[in-house]
Amino acid sequence: MTEPSTHDHPDLVEEWVRTAATNRESFGHLFDHFYSLIFAYCSRRLLVRAIAEDVTSEVFLKVAKAIRDTQCVTTEDFRKWLFRITTNEINAHLRKTIRRREILDAAVKMGAVGKEACVKLLSHDVEVDWEQVYRAIGELTQREQSIISLRFFSSLSHDEIAAVLQLKSGTVRVALNRALNKLRERLQQLQTDVLLTSSRRKRG
Amino acid sequence: MNQEPENQWQELFDQLPTAPLSHDDHEQTLRQQALDVYDRPETSSWKHHLKSTGEYLMTHKISRWTATAAAALAAIWFLIPGNSNSTFAMDTFIKVISNAKMVQYQSTVGTIGSSTTTTLKTYCSDDNRMRMETLDGSVITIVDTERGKIVTLVPSLKTATFIDTGQAPEHLDRLQTKNWLVDFRDMIQSAQENETDLSAKPLGEQEIDGVTLAGFRVGFASNLVTVWANPQTGKPNRIEVDSFGTQVVMTDFEFNIELDESLFSTEIPDGYTTKDFDVSKLPTEEDLIQSFRIYSELANGEFPKTITRDMGKQYIELIGQENLIDDDNNLSQDVMDQVVAFQNGFLFAALMPMESQAHYAGQGVSRSTSERPIFWYKPEGQDSWRVLGASLKFRDSKVAPDVTDAVQLNIGQLND
Numbered sequence: 001m002t003e004p005s006t007h008d009h010p011d012l013v014e015e016w017v018r019t020a021a022t023n024r025e026s027f028g029h030l031f032d033h034f035y036s037l038i039f040a041y042c043s044r045r046l047l048v049r050a051i052a053e054d055v056t057s058e059v060f061l062k063v064a065k066a067i068r069d070t071q072c073v074t075t076e077d078f079r080k081w082l083f084r085i086t087t088n089e090i091n092a093h094l095r096k097t098i099r100r101r102e103i104l105d106a107a108v109k110m111g112a113v114g115k116e117a118c119v120k121l122l123s124h125d126v127e128v129d130w131e132q133v134y135r136a137i138g139e140l141t142q143r144e145q146s147i148i149s150l151r152f153f154s155s156l157s158h159d160e161i162a163a164v165l166q167l168k169s170g171t172v173r174v175a176l177n178r179a180l181n182k183l184r185e186r187l188q189q190l191q192t193d194v195l196l197t198s199s200r201r202k203r204g
Numbered sequence: 205m206n207q208e209p210e211n212q213w214q215e216l217f218d219q220l221p222t223a224p225l226s227h228d229d230h231e232q233t234l235r236q237q238a239l240d241v242y243d244r245p246e247t248s249s250w251k252h253h254l255k256s257t258g259e260y261l262m263t264h265k266i267s268r269w270t271a272t273a274a275a276a277l278a279a280i281w282f283l284i285p286g287n288s289n290s291t292f293a294m295d296t297f298i299k300v301i302s303n304a305k306m307v308q309y310q311s312t313v314g315t316i317g318s319s320t321t322t323t324l325k326t327y328c329s330d331d332n333r334m335r336m337e338t339l340d341g342s343v344i345t346i347v348d349t350e351r352g353k354i355v356t357l358v359p360s361l362k363t364a365t366f367i368d369t370g371q372a373p374e375h376l377d378r379l380q381t382k383n384w385l386v387d388f389r390d391m392i393q394s395a396q397e398n399e400t401d402l403s404a405k406p407l408g409e410q411e412i413d414g415v416t417l418a419g420f421r422v423g424f425a426s427n428l429v430t431v432w433a434n435p436q437t438g439k440p441n442r443i444e445v446d447s448f449g450t451q452v453v454m455t456d457f458e459f460n461i462e463l464d465e466s467l468f469s470t471e472i473p474d475g476y477t478t479k480d481f482d483v484s485k486l487p488t489e490e491d492l493i494q495s496f497r498i499y500s501e502l503a504n505g506e507f508p509k510t511i512t513r514d515m516g517k518q519y520i521e522l523i524g525q526e527n528l529i530d531d532d533n534n535l536s537q538d539v540m541d542q543v544v545a546f547q548n549g550f551l552f553a554a555l556m557p558m559e560s561q562a563h564y565a566g567q568g569v570s571r572s573t574s575e576r577p578i579f580w581y582k583p584e585g586q587d588s589w590r591v592l593g594a595s596l597k598f599r600d601s602k603v604a605p606d607v608t609d610a611v612q613l614n615i616g617q618l619n620d
Contacts, residue, residue, distance in 0.1 A: 027242050031235050039226050053230050060234055064241035110221055117216040121209075130220070151210070152217040171350045180209055 008033050010075065017078045021068045030078070031060060037154075038086055044153040045090050047106035047134070051099070058089045076160075083154065083164045087146050094145075100138055107131040122188050136186040144179035147172060305330050306463060310456040326454075333468040346470050353470040364476045409435065417441050487552035492579070493596045495549025498542075500571050507566030507578055507594070511613060515550040519543050553613055556581055565610035569594055577605035 013033055016026040038059055042052035062085050072078040093099055110130035118128050137145055146165060150156045158176070162169040307328045314321035327335040332349040344357040354367040407419030407430070418435040421428065430444040443454040472478050495515070499508055502522040508515070519542075556562035559582070566578035574595035582589050582604075589601045 024239065024242060028235065028239060031238055035231055035234070039231075044220060049226065053226050056226070056230075057234050057237070060238045061241055064238040067242065113216060114219045117212070117219060120212050121216060133216075152214060153220075168350060174351075176210075180213055183213075 014075045017072055017075055021070065027064070027067055034079075034082060035060070038082060041083075041086060041149075041154045042090065045149050046093070046099075047103050047110075051093070051102065055086070055089050055093055059086045062089075080160060080163045083150065083156065083160075084166075087150070087164060090149075091142050091146065094138075094142075103134055103138070104131055107134040121184060122191060128187050128191060132187060132190045136183050136190065139186060140179050140182060144175060144182070147176050148179055148183070151176060306460055308456075308458045308461055308463075309454045311336075312453045312455075314451050327463060327467065329468060335467050346468060348468065348470050351470070355470045355472065357473070357476065362473075362476045364472045364478045366470075366472065366478055366480050368480075407432075412441065415441065487548045489552065489590070489592075489598055491545075491549035492552040493549070493592070493598075495546050496566075496578075496592075496596055498546055498549075505570045505572060507569050507571075509567045510611065511550050511553050511564050515547045519546045553579060553581075556613055559584065561604070562613040563604070563607075563610040564613055565605070565607040566594075567609065571595070577607055580605055 008029075013030075016023075016029045016033070019026040020030050035056070039052060039056045042055045042059075043049065046052045046055060059082070063082065070078075070081060072081055094103075107130045112127045112129040113133060115127050122128070137148060140148070143165070147161055150161045150164060151158075156164065158172045159169050161167075161176075162172045165172070167175075309326055310323065311326050312321050312323045323339055324336045325339060334347040334349075335344070336347075337344040342358065342360060344359070346355045346357075347353075352368060356365045357363075407421055409416055409418050410432075411417070412432065416435065417432040419430065419432045421430045428446040430442075430446075431440060432442040433440045440457055441455070445452045445454075496507060499519070499522070500506060502519075508518060553562055553564065562579070562581035564579050565576075569576050569578055571594055574593060576594045577591050578594055579592040580589050580601070587602075589604050590598050591601045591605055592598050
């Protein structure tokens with residue numbers, strides 16, 4: 001996961017957050033600091049580079065429009081606000097069926113997930129591929145997809161996710177647990193389908 | 205919570221191939237574009253204030269319905285600066301709304317074009333719980349959005365229906381996270397971010413029940429909201445929302461009244477028969493056909509006036525309350541199963557996603573007019589339509605039927 005520029009001192013970033021509403025240069029620095037983080041998150045979520053660029057653009061243009069009215073005073077506030085806008089943009093994008101298909105087409109090219117990780121999580125000794133993982137994610141509710149993405153694509157804590165999605169932390173924990181169970185069941189089902197198909201082919 | 209599963213999933217996702225870098229010039233081009241937007245001065249002071257108001261509402265913990273209503277009023281106020289006929293103490297109104305922990309109101313839900321309405325007493329808490337009950341208390345629905353539970357109780361029959369909305373498919377996601385009021389709040393927020401789709405019309409003042417009220421009408425996408433409020437205090441007196449053929453009228457607002465926590469409890473009371481409604485298994489066309497068949501057989505060949513949330517109640521009226529009791533003077537489980545199956549079929553229609561453009565045109569139609577279309581929708585991803593005629597057979601059609609008095613259905617008919 002790409003992190004913001006490490007050479008930017010935390011106090012400096014916070015100063016930019018506090019002054020960005022009135023200081024153009026501060027806003028520019030915030031852009032430089034957070035661009036790669038947001039683009040990387042969009043890339044993992046949307047898989048197609050051009051689409052990730054489009055969504056990243058929407059995010060920062062919205063930030064530019066709204067920065068003067070934001071209530072953010074800390075870096076953490078700003079980061080959560082940024083991810084909230086990003087989540088909303090991604091969800092709006094994914095409401096279009098054709099976009100979901102584009103993600104699956106891109107996931108096909110990513111090949112298989114490592115076997116060791118699969119065996120730990122799923123019961124069968126059969127690899128899953130990334131297309132199956134993204135398909136299973138795509139079958140979750142919008143909220144569950146957001147929670148999983150924020151948790152595993154951007155390493156946000158439960159509390160941070162709760163702040164981004166304006167939920168209670170407890171709700172996030174419960175929803176995440178439920179979503180992961182659904183994900184596991186779906187992937188196990190997909191693995192079983194693969195095994196059955198393979199078995200039929202051998203018999204045929 | 206056990207961290208082990210999460211760690212295992214993290215191991216899996218850590219194996220995602222490295223995200224590609226953006227194209228060489230994307231970052232620099234976007235940076236310049238963002239700075240250009242940053243530099244663009246606000247063209248209207250009301251827009252600036254609307255965004256401030258919207259941001260204030262979204263970052264403070266207030267009940268969601270009040271956020272939508274407040275933002276709507278904020279939009280109107282600042283779109284008509286200096287209009288003294290429609291002025292009211294905005295700050296006072298926002299304070300009332302922002303301090304609301306609980307709101308009680310009466311809502312009347314109807315389908316445009318139909319005289320059938322349902323009036324409910326509604327209670328909303330700022331932690332996203334809601335209780336709706338018919339005025340006579342015969343049907344009570346409790347929604348706990350955070351926990352993903354919906355419970356409907358019929359005290360006279362001691363029956364309960366339980367829905368775990370966490371299992372809902374994607375297009376029913378609004379069952380899980382939001383009702384039409386929260387939808388409205390999201391549209392306000394989107395409008396705030398995009399500075400688009402805000403069109404407001406002042407309606408001047410009028411006297412309702414001896415009280416002078418100021419009115420505004422706001423359009424957001426396909427929702428039309430009309431607000432009548434006290435011009436001095438900003439307290440809403442009446443809010444009307446028109447959305448996809450459904451109209452909700454909210455009146456008799458009371459804020460922050462003390463209520464027993466048990467009113468929002470989703471625990472099934474002792475002695476109730478519970479039916480779990482599995483939202484992960486959607487009803488099918490065949491279920492809908494069966495429900496129409498049952499209804500028309502009981503109603504002398506006629507189809508229902510409309511398809512609403514209380515089809516089960518209509519079924520009970522058709523079979524007669526006395527038939528709910530078996531020979532041992534107990535509630536007949538068989539009959540209750542029939543009620544649920546009957547209602548389930550109509551849910552196929554009522555739960556259609558908006559994109560399906562489902563329509564119902566069965567009012568006043570009988571089975572004898574076999575070719576008359578009574579219901580149609582467009583399946584996801586298809587250009588053609590599925591049309592159900594009065595003969596209760598589906599057919600494919602390239603175009604939607606052109607039938608007068610057809611009413612478009614929407615998921616909002618499950619929730620008000």
